[in-house]
Amino acid sequence: MSVRLGTRGSALATAQSGQLADAVVRAGLARGTRVDVELVKVTTKGDVDRGSLVGLSQTGVFVTALREALLAGECDFLVHSLKDVPTASFPGLEVVAIPRREDPRDALCTAGALLDELPRGARIGTGSPRRAAQLLARRPDLDVQPLRGNVDTRLGRVGDGLDGVVLAAAGLNRLGRGADATQPLDVDVMVPAPAQGALAIEIRDDAPADLRALLAALDDAPTRAxxxxxxxxxxxxxxxxxxxxxxxxxxxxxxxxxxxxxxxxxxxxxxxxxxxxxxxxxxxxxxxxxxxxxxxxxxxxxxxx
Missing domain, CATH: 3.30.160.40 (Porphobilinogen deaminase, C-terminal domain)
Known part of the structure; x- marks a missing residue:
């Protein structure tokens, strides 16, 4: 059985898609079926024209492009970071499985200082209003700065104009960079974004029954709830x-x-x-x-x- 998994070309997207592909192969073996998974990289307008995202939801642009590729038959299924997926349903598609959640916490990455050890006025970077607000709730003295870019770019700012950055622990773990987290932040201090750390596997409504059953086997009921x-x-x-x-x-x-x-x-x-x-x-x-x-x-x- 050969299937095509649509993914963005970013390092994080391809890492989590590769890990999901491995899980699909294992699920097939458990069912006595050999499965070959091909990663199909989908280039979105947001990937090639950052200016096109001004005033728009970046994640919405990327998710929509992937979904359009799935509907067009360019791939057989998708995997999304669920926190980036709009809550409204998308005609013609369905989430067939939500695998077991990764670490849902946010992680502070510094040169070594914990959140409560940072000096007054320390400069912390984040692109998330949710993270910024909760940082200030804990430490009103912090200088929270806007931050964009991929994980490597953000981590590279530590010591280069910033005293620290806050990233999703799940993303760091999926990239094999969990050691860059100085302090995973307790969920009562920094409540995560809805569905942070969870993935969603999406298929077309008319997907073949054997593909649907294969992917559904990856669903984790507690995570879905x-x-x-x-x-x-x-x-x-x-x-x-x-x-x-x-x-x-x-x-x-x-x-x-x-x-x-x-x-x-x-x-x-x-x-x-x-x-x-x-x-x-x-x-x-x-x-x-x-x-x-x-x-x-x-x-x-x-x-x-």
Missing amino acids: AVTAERAALATLEAGCAAPVAAYATVAGETLSLHTRVIGPDGRLALNERNHGHVSEAEAIGRASAHSLLGRGAARLMGRA
């Missing part, structure tokens, strides 16, 4: 990737616990909501959390009021 709750909260808040919104769920047995946080850009005011319930109610738990936050003024913190 957790990210369903997180993304339901995000969707109900009507917040995009630029909003300072965080959500993290855990599953213990049949109980799902969700912590959702909306925080002002300067970190001075944060609204937190903690809900729990049966894993089968994951989406409802996420929606209820978001409605509670909206009732307490979350829209204002997100700049919508």
